[in-house]
Every structure is written in C-alpha cells, then in structure tokens.
Amino acid sequence: MNRKATIIISMQAFLIILLFWFLVFYGKDEYESAASNGEAGIESRSLVAANKSSDKGAATLMLTLAAQQQSGIKTSPLVSTQYQASTASFANVEAIDGLLEQRTRYLAALAEGQVLRSALIHQQQTVKRMRALNQDDKNVSDRALQEAEAAMQAEQTKLNANHTLAQGLYDSMQQQWGATLAKWAAQTSSQPQLNALLQYKEVLIKVSLPFDVNPNPKSLLQIGQIGGQSLAKARFVSSAPQADSTIQGKTYFYIAPANNLRTGMRVSASLESQSRMSNGVIVPHEAVVWYANQAWVYQKLPAGQAGNDKFIRRLISTDVEIESPAISGWFNTIGFVAGDLLVTKGAQLLLSEELKYQITNENDD
Numbered sequence: 001m002n003r004k005a006t007i008i009i010s011m012q013a014f015l016i017i018l019l020f021w022f023l024v025f026y027g028k029d030e031y032e033s034a035a036s037n038g039e040a041g042i043e044s045r046s047l048v049a050a051n052k053s054s055d056k057g058a059a060t061l062m063l064t065l066a067a068q069q070q071s072g073i074k075t076s077p078l079v080s081t082q083y084q085a086s087t088a089s090f091a092n093v094e095a096i097d098g099l100l101e102q103r104t105r106y107l108a109a110l111a112e113g114q115v116l117r118s119a120l121i122h123q124q125q126t127v128k129r130m131r132a133l134n135q136d137d138k139n140v141s142d143r144a145l146q147e148a149e150a151a152m153q154a155e156q157t158k159l160n161a162n163h164t165l166a167q168g169l170y171d172s173m174q175q176q177w178g179a180t181l182a183k184w185a186a187q188t189s190s191q192p193q194l195n196a197l198l199q200y201k202e203v204l205i206k207v208s209l210p211f212d213v214n215p216n217p218k219s220l221l222q223i224g225q226i227g228g229q230s231l232a233k234a235r236f237v238s239s240a241p242q243a244d245s246t247i248q249g250k251t252y253f254y255i256a257p258a259n260n261l262r263t264g265m266r267v268s269a270s271l272e273s274q275s276r277m278s279n280g281v282i283v284p285h286e287a288v289v290w291y292a293n294q295a296w297v298y299q300k301l302p303a304g305q306a307g308n309d310k311f312i313r314r315l316i317s318t319d320v321e322i323e324s325p326a327i328s329g330w331f332n333t334i335g336f337v338a339g340d341l342l343v344t345k346g347a348q349l350l351l352s353e354e355l356k357y358q359i360t361n362e363n364d365d
Helices: 002-042 065-071 097-135 142-186 192-198 347-364
Strands: 059-064 074-077 080-083 086-094 202-209 221-224 230-239 250-257 266-272 278-284 289-291 294-302 308-315 329-332 341-345
Touching: 059 065, 059 347, 065 308, 086 221, 097 142, 142 192, 142 230, 142 250, 192 202, 192 250, 202 221, 202 266, 221 250, 278 341, 289 347, 294 347, 308 347, 341 347
Parallel strands: none
Antiparallel strands: 059 308, 074 341, 080 278, 086 202, 086 266, 202 250, 221 230, 221 266, 230 250, 278 329, 289 294, 294 308, 294 341
16 A cells, blocks of 8 residues: 555656656747747837037937927027136135234334424423523533433433334334235224224225135125025235135235124135136036036037937037036037027936937947
8 A cells, every 4th residue: 555655656756757857848839938928028229320520529329309399308599608717716804803902002112202292392402502501601511411411312212212113113014914904003093994803894805816826806706605595795905914724825815795604604615707708608508417426418410311310529628617507508719609409307317318229239249
C-alpha cells in the first residue's frame, strides 16, 4: 500500500513539473510577443533633426504644430533693452560719535584760543602803554616793564601751544574722516550737511570699491539689503582715509537718508560704471534650462516645411543678471536680437526628448 502511494505521489509530482515547464515555455513566447507589441505601441519617431552649422546651436528638434500643442510648448519674443554695468560691493553704516568727539575738542580749542588771543592783545596794549611811560622820564620802572613784557611772551606762548593743539585735532579729523568731513566739523557756524547727520536725518556710509574703480561724484550709490531689496540712494562725499578691515579696496564716504538704515548695518552697494550703455536683450529665467553646468535656451524657427517648426538649443551668457518688476533674466548682447522666439514653457521637455533619443542611439550602437 505504501508503495502504491509513493508511485502515485511521484506521478503527480512529475505531472506538476511537466505542466509548470509547459506554462513557462508558452508563457515566455506570449510575454515576448506582448513586450514587442508594447514597444511598438509606444514607439515614436525621433524629434531630433540634423543640426546644421547655420543653425548656430548644439542640437535641433523638429516638431509639428499638433505636437507643440499637445506638449504645451509656448514661446515668447525677446525684447530689446539697455544695460549699464555696475560695480557691486559691500558697505557699512558708520557711527559718527568719534567725529563728534573730535569736533567738540577742536571747537573747545578754538574757543580757548579766542580767550588767549584776547589776553595777548590786552597784554600787548599794556606793554605798549608801560613802554611809553618808561620812556617818559621813567614814570614806569624798567623792572615793571620787563615783567609786563614777560607776561606778554607767556600769553604768546600759550596762544602758540593752543594753535598747535587745534591744528593737531584738525589733522586727526582729516586722517580719520577725510578733508570734506573734517571741514564740515571744523566750522563754527551751522552746516546743513553736518546737521543732517547730527539730527539723524541722514547717515554716513563707507563703501569699499575695487582698485580700478573711480566713482563719479555725481553718480549715486545704490544701497540695499544683502541679497534683498533696495533701501536708499547715497550721495558722494569724499574718499575715506581708512580702509575696510574685511574687504580690500579703496574706500569712500557717502550720505544716504536714514529712513531704513541704522548705525552698524552691513549693506550691499552698487555703483553704476562710467562705461556707455550696452544694447541687448533679456533672456527670461523661465526660458533657461541647465545642462552640463551651462545655461541653454530653445529658439523657435520656421522649418521650411508646412506644419513644422524647428527648435534649436543655444547657449546663453549668464554673466549679467537683471532683476526688475517687468522682467527678470540674463542680459545678452550677442547671439540674439529683439523678436527672437524662445521657448518659455516646455523647454525642459524638449531637452528630455533630445537626450532620450541620444541615449537610444547610443544603445543601438
């Protein structure tokens, strides 16, 4: 009985194995057939066309109008614009308490000088009077005259020392704040520019500029948050004698309205260059695709065939970026003109299609 059961179980196992191999054999053919049918179903013709040297691009794709509509590809014409290069740097809102302290000491020295000068004039008149009396029958003794002359010399010495002190304070202001600010601070009469600083209507800005940049005193300095919005426009004052400890370059003083600025702030600064305006176009950000660490755009051109357009992938310059409420993008002076149509929606799709067929061709090899 056990033997019969063993035979039956062995036959059943054999039949199961046989059926499994039949299933695998026939299933393989059906799977390959379905896969080939699926590939045929999704196969589409290559959009990549022959790239001519006259196209001035890295690759060319050919799309029908229907394909463009299905893919949602949209284009926008380039608009001409003018751009003047600017120098970007950083600046500090300077505290002027040091200037005020030096000004106070300088004005105090001037006031003391006025007192000493008055005392000297009085002593000179006394000596003159006593000398006349001494010469008139010795109405004043020689000793008294000598004492008066000594007192006059002492007053002269004090006045000379005061003049030296005042000149030293003025020179110190020039060394730290420059000739213009020192001149403002040295005036005993009211100075509108200095008063605006004292009353915190305006603030003093010190900016560092590259060594090859010489600012035009008539040009304004654009002040803004670092990486943020614009805050104010500053007027030129003078060169600054002391350098910035964090940035190498030539330093200059500017004055700006104090509305959004506070002492000690670190801000960005942009100075328009003295070069002529450049003509070009702005390539909008949405038209740019990045590939191989370079910026590319797809330019739409007529293909010369009814119902078709060609899209050429072209390299753009990213040296100058312009941000404005109207349009933001990359300023280009060569390679494009106003009216050129660039893909602003669907450029990434075109790049994917281009690369997909490149990979397919490599695999075929």
